Amino acid sequence: MPFVGEILKYRSVSIVGLSKNAGKTECLNYIIRRLPLDYFNVAVTSIGIDGETTDQVTGTAKPEITVREGMFFATSEKHFRQKRPLSELYAVSDEDTALGRVVTAKALQEGKVLLSGPSSAAALKRWMRSLKDFGIDLILIDGALSRLSTASPAVSEAMVLSTGAAYSANIRELVGKTAYVVELIRLPQYAGPEPGLRVSSFSSLDAGTLKAHPVIEVEGALTDRLLQMVRQGSGEEEVELVVGDFTKVFCSQELYRAFIRRGGRISVRMKSELLAVCVNPKAPNGIVLDSDILCRELSQRIGLPVYDIVKNEYEI
């Protein structure tokens, strides 16, 4: 039963897919099936409705999560009314989302639910705090499509990443793109003295300023524009950029690599815990990659175990 034991060490874990149909829902269901609920109170929710509306567009199956008896879940009023097992209502939030308020309930039997929780990272954090009276040990968050913000260590303590053929149908490219995200997730924690210069993506920096400051704090997003400016301005000098966390890095892989090659460093204020990487070798357009090769190549590249949880139905 790979990595589920790891999850139990944290109070909140987000499951994030690098693209639609990357196997995130299977991954979440895989985890839920294996949780020791007898002595563990678990709540599950998702952020926003991104995945939901996209599903309605492409016509693929809606992401349904199977909750087990005794589990808490949070979803919108609309989805709560639409589909759920017999559930006991615990709370109705004060905040409205596009699908109504967020309802928190405890499943009294196993069954499928449509998850559509709080609509922003801030609302999600408020919901997580509101759970304190219910004795929850672990919160699982279904991160919305290409919204890594849920995986921010400011929201959840640890994360599971799912990637797959839907992200890229070429193994080499898929491994490269996934490895880049993994590299960002594992950016080191900044440990030096307070940086003397703080910049934002709107700042303009001249070479003189950059040369005087080998360590620069980046407020908000690290964009291509900002990275380019730092790269050009600092010349041959080594420079370290400090960002809030990996979700604030929005620069292209090419530029990032060029910056690192020149001796640049990027570190984070808050480091993320990556617990596992799951792959889905099947894409919705019918392409199926070789699961074993994919797992092996990706694992070698990132130095972490990689799981195809659909193919290898690991024991419960």
Place this chain on the structure above:
Amino acid sequence: MKFREIVESPCGIRYLFDELGLQSGYARKVLLDREMMIDSDQIDAAYARLRTYFNLVVSDRRRAEDMRFRLQGLRDISGTLSALAEGATLDEIEFFEIKHMAMLAEKLSDATYLDSVIGILDPDGLKIGTFYLYDSYSVELRRLRAAVEIDPDDAQTQELLVNEEDRLKKVISDKLRPYARQLSETLREMAELDISLALAVQMHAEGLEIPSSGTETKISGMFHPGVRAVLRTKGREFQAIDFAFKRGEPATVIGANMGGKTVALKTLCMLQYLYQFGFGLPVASAVMTPFDDIRFCIGDEQDEKTGLSSFAAEMQRIDRAVAAVERGGSVLLLVDEPARTTNPVEGTALVSALLELLADKPNLALVMTTHYTVEHAGRCWRVQGLLPGSKGRTMDYRLVPTTSHEVPHEALNIARELGIDPRWIELADTIMKRQYE
């Protein structure tokens, strides 16, 4: 006039609203929708209620905080309750809302009917705030649920179960319906409780007082909480001010620049609103009198947004106020330095004429600050002004009644205190002496 309409008034009442620690968004909504009171009996009753909560906050802070903590759970379920009253069949989420509110209210009010409501939504007597369609609502429900659990794919039983659940929702709704009106009242009371407790806590924290009602306004030791907060960040204190005015007797306030005339006028306006919305007052003590209409004429940045020159905006605003006075009903009119942006010759004429026009209006209380020397039959107050102190001359912001309507000539002295280039100021002094000799 709703609170919502005056919360952005340039008098600065927003500060106290922002600092008000309301526990629920619903109470905030109720407060913003509150109508201004114009009847002194109604105001006195509101203050009597506020006083009991203030006493509670002072004598038993723990209990007050416990009540406030509970009120965090208050939700606006007025929509659900209206639907119930109108005959709708509610669902689990709505039953949960009602149960949640009834259990909250039971802890905070002595309404006896709440027991019956909770009884309907807690058939097993569990006394917990959660809800689902409990098995004990019907034998049939229990039987069908058991059958579905054994064979989840049996569509026929599934359908029977859904039908039975729908029937029970209707039964429960029908049982709750007679209480819908009372529940709406209780919901409203909970919001009022949240507001009263927040006001009482604010009175305690900011040192606010409950005024009494009378026929003339008499204020002692007033201060502007927002300005005081700013001064305190600079290590300074707000100097408390006394003031009085009444209907039929126009009052002007004259005095030096930087003497706090505008702040005093803003404070008067805020006090009037606070009084008529039943808030604690930033005073040592006060006798207040309600007005049907409160008009505050002060230039603000809104004028620029609407594209009017400040003179045009001001003239129109005062014109509307005069029309309101003509219509009857009691009016409090507070005017800050009218016609100050025009030349002193016409300005003085405009202000004198305004005072003459508004003299002998028994329905009007007028307080006006001005830089112009204007004779009128009403009362005149002046800022105490620069007084010799231990560290040079300091500003005394107190307002004192004066019989001379001649505005004090302190601008040059103040400019000297500000360290303005003496060549300029002394030349001005020479020119002025030449003119007046």
